[in-house]
Amino acid sequence: PAYLTTKYFILTRKAGIAQNKLLEELNTIIPVLKEGLEKAKAGGNVTLVSPTPIKVLIDNSHNQYYNSKQMLKLATNIGSELGWEVKGNDEPLTLDLLKEYDLVIIPNPREDITDEEAQAIKEYVKEGGALLILGDWYKYVNTESLNKVVEEFGITFNDDELMDDEKNSGATYFPLVGEFNAHPAMQFLTNENELYYNGDTLEISGNATWLIRGYETSYAVDGSGNVVKEEGSKPIVAAAVEVGKGRIVAYGSSKALSDAYYEHYIDSNWPFVKGVLLWLVKQS
Template identity: 30%
Template sequence: MPPYSDDKAIDRSIGRKVLIDQSKQQQISLISGFRGVARHLKSVLTVEINTEPISLSGLDDVRMLIIPQPKSALGTGEIETIWKFVEEGGALMILSGEGGERQSLNELVAKYGIVVNKDSVIRTVFLKYFDPKEALVANGVVNRSIAAAAKKNVSTEQKQNSQSLSFIYPFGSTLTVTNRSSTIVLSSGSTSFPTSRPVAAFHETKPNELNKQGRVCVVGSVSMFHDTYIDKEENGKIFDTIVDYLINGFDLNTIDAAEPEIHDYINIPDHIHMSQQIKVCMYEGELDSAVSSDFMKILDNSLNSVSLKHWPMTLRLYEALSLSPPPLTIVEPQFDLPMPPFTPAVFPPLFQELPMPTLELFDLDELFSSPETQLSQLANRSEETDLSFFIEKAGEITGLSSELSRNDRTPKRIMELALNKLMMFKRSMMDGELDVDMSGFDVQEDHHNLEQNYLGNDEMDDQLFSDIDEFDDL
C-alpha cells in the first residue's frame, strides 16, 4: 500500500468500514459489550476491529473510527494520525467513562474544544434504576435537531421544548466545551448532579480541498451504548442519530447551538474525606490567666519523640545470635479517635408540619360575653323539647356543673344544686332581716318569735323539697 503524502488529499467519505479500536486495553469489545453496537452499524457499514497501533495505512477505506474508553495512553503519532484522518473527511466517535480519561485523550479532543472532566454523573432522585450512577435523564436534549433526526413522533410543544428523548446515562462523566465550533447536543438534565452539564458534543471541521468535512462526536459514557443499556429507554435511537450525523451529517439548530441550556460547573468538597477527619471545637472560651498564652509550651513532644539509643544494642544482639537483621519497616500508628465514626445522611429527615390553630372554630363574641347574655342567647336558641340540653348548658355557663363530678352532671342534679343554692340564698336573706337591734324588747317574747320564725323556715323547706319531688315525678 503506497504511503500517504501531505500534498495528496484523500476522500474519506467514500469509505465503507467502521473501525472499532481495541489496541488500548479496552474492556469492551465486539464479543463482550458491543454486540448491540455492531447490530446497529451493520445496516450502514462494515464493522471491523483494530488491534494494532493506529496509523494512516490501517485507516484505508475506513469511514468512521470508534475509540471506546482507552485504558492506555495514545502515542503522539497516533494522535496526529487521527487528526489527519478527521481533516480528510473521516468520522470519529470517542466514548469515555466515569472519572475521566488519561491526559492523551484530552489532548486528542482539545483540538476540537472539548475536555473530558474527571467526575461522575449521579442521579439525585431515585427513579426506575437502583444505582445512583445509572442516571435516567428525561430532559437532557439540548439541541432539538437530535429529536427530529431520531425520527421520534413528538408534538409541536415538545419540539418547542426540545425535551422529547429520554435516555439512561450510566457510569459516565461530563464534558466541558470551550470552543464555539463544537456544539453541545446532550446534557445531564435537571435531576442529575452535576446539573445540566454537557455529556455529548459534536464538532464539524472546515471543508478541505475536496470540499469534504470531518465530524467528531465525544460522549462521556461508553456504557451508554453497552449491550446492557443500548436497548433501554431510547439509547438505541440516540446512537443511530449520532451515526447518522457522523456519516451523512445534518443541520443542527443554530439557536440551541449558540445558547445551549447549560449550567455552570459547581465544585463541592469531598464530604467522605472530610467526615473521616478529626473535628475540633471552634468555640473560643475565656482563656485562663494561669495558662500561658504560648500554647506551644503546653504540647508534650515526648509522646512522639524518636530515639535510636537502643539500636546499636539490638544490632549487636543479632550478631551474637548469628542472625541477619531484618530490614527496617514503618509501623503504622493506630490512633483512637475521640469521636465515634460518622455515617453521613444521604437525605435530610422529613418532619411533619404542625397544623394551623383552629381559631375559626371559636365564636369570640360568645366566649367573652357575660353569663346573662349567654343565658339569653341560649334561651332564644332552645325550644321546649331541648329542656335537658338547656339545663346542661346553663349549668356550664353559671358554673354549677364544675361543682359536680363528670359522671354526675345530669339535668336532675343540676336543678337540685340550683334549688339548693337558691334556698340557701333566701335563708341568708331572712336571717339578715332578723339581725336587728333587740333593745327595748322582751327577751322571752323575742325568743318565742324566733322559734316561730324557725318553724316557718322549716315549713318553707318542706315546701321547697315537695316541689323537687314533683319535678322528679315529671
C-alpha cells in the same frame, strides 16, 4: 391572433422534441433490460451495481473494557438498520489504517493513545473522517488520552461522574439523561426518550456544541466525592464539532453503547447513536 398561433407552434415543437428524446432513451434502456431478463430466465449471472457500504472501525487496540465484543448489539444494529460494515481493530492507529474506514469509534482507552496515534486521528478527521469518541466515569476515564485527541477542537472530557438522585435506573450513579439539543444528529429522539448513562461530563468551547445534558436534578462528583457541578447546572455529556472536512462526536459513556444490563444501555441509546452515526458520515 397570429402570436397565439406562433406560440402554439413553438410549444408543439418543444413537445415533439422532448418526445423524440424520450424515445431515444427508451430505445437505449430497453435492450439492456431485456438482456438482463433473458439472462435471469436462463439462470445466468446478472451483475447488480450497489453503493459501497460505509465501513466502521471499533478500536480494541488500547485494552478497552468496552470493546467490540461488548458492543455486539451495536454492531448488529449498524448492519441491519444502516447496512454498514463493522470491524474490530487490534492494531495501532495509523493514518493509513484509519483512512480505510469512513467512521471510527474509540471507546475509553485503558492503555494510552500515543502522541503519534492522536496526531493520526486528528489528521484523519481533518481530511474528512468521522470520529465517535467515548469516555467513562472518574475511576476509569482516561482523560489524558481522550483530550489529547479532542481538546484542541473545543471538547474536554472531565475526570468526574454524572449523578442524579431522582432520575436514575436504580442508583444515583446510574443516571438517566434526556435533555436534547436541536441538532441534526438528534433526529430520532423526542422528549419522551430517556437514555441509560454511566460516565463523565464534558466541557465545550469554540465551535463545539452540546448534544445531551443531564436533567436539572443531575450533578457531578470527583474521585474524592466532592460535588464539582451543582444541581441545576445540567452538565453536558455529549457534544459535536466539525473539524476541517470531518466531524467528531464525544460522549462521556462507553457503557452507553454496550450490551450491559441486558442491553438496556444500547437499546435506550440507539436512537441517539443512530442519528449521530448518520450525521458523522454526512447522511443526515
